[in-house]
Amino acid sequence: MARHVVAASSEIAPGDRKLVDAGGRAIVIFNLGGEFFALANRCPHQAGELHKGKLCGLVRSPEPGVYEYTREGEMIRCPWHSWEFDVRTGKSWCDPARIRTRRYDVKVEHGADLVEGPYVAETFKVAIENDYLVIDV
Amino acid sequence: MIAAIMPSTAVKPALETPLNAIDCDVHPNVPNLRALIPYMEPYWRDSIVDRGIDAIDSASYPPNSPLTARADWRDADKRVATRVEDVQKHVFDGLGADIAILNSLYGVQLVLNEDMARAFTRALNDWVRAEWLDRDPRLRASIILPMHNVEHAVDELERCAGDHRFVQAMMLVGGETPLGRRHYWPIYERLEKLGLPLGVHAGSSYRNPVTSLGWPSYYMEDYTAQAQGFQSQLTSLITEGVFAHCPGLKVVLMESGVTWLPGFMWRLQKFWRGLRFETPWVDRPPMDIVRDNVRLTMQPLDAPDDPEIVARLIDHFNSDDMLLFASDYPHWQFDGAAAMPAGISAALARKIKVDNPLATYPRLRETTA
Numbered sequence: 139m140a141r142h143v144v145a146a147s148s149e150i151a152p153g154d155r156k157l158v159d160a161g162g163r164a165i166v167i168f169n170l171g172g173e174f175f176a177l178a179n180r181c182p183h184q185a186g187e188l189h190k191g192k193l194c195g196l197v198r199s200p201e202p203g204v205y206e207y208t209r210e211g212e213m214i215r216c217p218w219h220s221w222e223f224d225v226r227t228g229k230s231w232c233d234p235a236r237i238r239t240r241r242y243d244v245k246v247e248h249g250a251d252l253v254e255g256p257y258v259a260e261t262f263k264v265a266i267e268n269d270y271l272v273i274d275v
Numbered sequence: 276m277i278a279a280i281m282p283s284t285a286v287k288p289a290l291e292t293p294l295n296a297i298d299c300d301v302h303p304n305v306p307n308l309r310a311l312i313p314y315m316e317p318y319w320r321d322s323i324v325d326r327g328i329d330a331i332d333s334a335s336y337p338p339n340s341p342l343t344a345r346a347d348w349r350d351a352d353k354r355v356a357t358r359v360e361d362v363q364k365h366v367f368d369g370l371g372a373d374i375a376i377l378n379s380l381y382g383v384q385l386v387l388n389e390d391m392a393r394a395f396t397r398a399l400n401d402w403v404r405a406e407w408l409d410r411d412p413r414l415r416a417s418i419i420l421p422m423h424n425v426e427h428a429v430d431e432l433e434r435c436a437g438d439h440r441f442v443q444a445m446m447l448v449g450g451e452t453p454l455g456r457r458h459y460w461p462i463y464e465r466l467e468k469l470g471l472p473l474g475v476h477a478g479s480s481y482r483n484p485v486t487s488l489g490w491p492s493y494y495m496e497d498y499t500a501q502a503q504g505f506q507s508q509l510t511s512l513i514t515e516g517v518f519a520h521c522p523g524l525k526v527v528l529m530e531s532g533v534t535w536l537p538g539f540m541w542r543l544q545k546f547w548r549g550l551r552f553e554t555p556w557v558d559r560p561p562m563d564i565v566r567d568n569v570r571l572t573m574q575p576l577d578a579p580d581d582p583e584i585v586a587r588l589i590d591h592f593n594s595d596d597m598l599l600f601a602s603d604y605p606h607w608q609f610d611g612a613a614a615m616p617a618g619i620s621a622a623l624a625r626k627i628k629v630d631n632p633l634a635t636y637p638r639l640r641e642t643t644a
Contacts, residue, residue: 194552197552197555198555198558199516199519199555199556199558201516201519201520201556202457202515202516202519202520202554202556203457203516203556204556205555206555216549219548219549220548220549220550220552221548221549222551222552230548231551232547232548232551232560233548233560
């Protein structure tokens with residue numbers, strides 16, 4: 139397993155997402171109100187690219203005709219067939235036990251801590267004064 | 276004034292021997308409209324005569340169609356299933372059933388005037404009660420609901436439900452609006468409270484074309500299209516949230532055909548995964564809902580004779596609870612006494628013939644425990 143520095147945290151604003159490469163794996167990183175989450179960029183259904191999907195809330199209902207809309211922006215809908223995945227867990231809404239996309243740990247690290255460590259920053263230079271997103275793959 | 280139907284003293288635990296089979300779809304035929312006149316209020320009795328109304332024959336089952344009545348079940352005068360003796364001979368003796376549920380298909384749903392439709396439907400239910408249920412303790416029946424007015428339907432349900440020989444309420448698959456729509460829900464709420472399943476039977480009130488594309492030209496198209504109607508009604512019941520609102524309601528699809536269901540549900544479930552945000556009350560896979568809430572009478576099965584193929588088709592339901600034994604008498608769906616197709620194991624056949632009907636119709640258990 140290697141730790142990959144995949145982006146500067148300032149590149150992904152709250153509510154935004156970014157496709158990154160970590161050791162050849164396509165991973166999409168989401169910023170939910172300052173918290174970062176990383177999912178494999180691959181819908182487990184037919185491999186649609188999740189980073190192209192629409193972020194939406196979670197709609198539930200206690201009874202027909204009543205719509206409870208919560209967690210706005212925390213569900214990603216696959217652009218191909220609109221299956222919903224929880225950005226925090228990678229689990230699908232329709233069948234969370236069996237259908238899920240892989241979730242990765244993503245950490246925010248200071249540039250100063252990264253320049254000395256055993257990290258892989260493939261595509262850009264790490265500056266001491268910035269924060270970076272680091273994924274274990 | 277139409278009197279409420281009171282509990283009948285004829286309901287006794289008459290069936291002490293182990294049951295062999297419960298036939299969940301048997302059709303008593305009203306010989307003609309005159310037969311219902313004794314069961315009508317005076318105003319409607321006179322109106323029928325004054326207006327010269329002598330028949331309300333539906334195109335759903337043309338009298339001379341082979342499907343409408345199996346040849347060896349017709350009398351010499353071509354009458355079929357018009358008397359209790361016919362069911363006794365062909366269903367109880369001929370097919371070995373020991374209980375039969377009567378589902379009248381007389382075309383009261385065709386009547387456009389909703390007051391007249393209610394009067395005719397009441398007369399039909401009272402005719403079934405007096406001419407059939409009172410004449411053989413092995414008979415049960417569905418309450419036919421006048422569906423063109425929801426209040427009328429609830430009233431008729433209430434009026435008849437006191438007689439526990441009525442074990443279900445019934446409507447035709449082809450009505451005025453999709454069955455899941457909320458204006459029908461008072462009926463479903465009442466059914467759930469009473470523990471009565473909702474039977475949805477093939478046939479149409481002909482308010483809408485029997486295909487979604489417009490009117491077909493031929494009977495073959497009409498009858499085949501019934502399965503499309505069932506698909507749409509089942510979808511409507513699920514997506515509109517009837518089973519979320521009334522989780523205890525059982526729906527029995529009758530003469531719907533059987534083998535289309537797994538493939539169709541696969542399709543519905545596939546689209547539910549991507550579109551479920553439209554209907555968030557459908558909070559589990561539609562086929563799971565169907566396994567819990569929907570049953571099907573097993574004739575016509577719509578399968579080839581090969582037992583291995585039949586077994587594989589049944590396997591696709593992934594449930595042993597869904598099928599209910601039915602002959603669909605006197606409709607011609609099979610020959611001889613082979614109502615149970617080859618390819619169904621003895622254990623499953625037992626469930627289909629006895630256990631599943633008893634589980635579906637709580638009132639059957641009152642007299643067979």
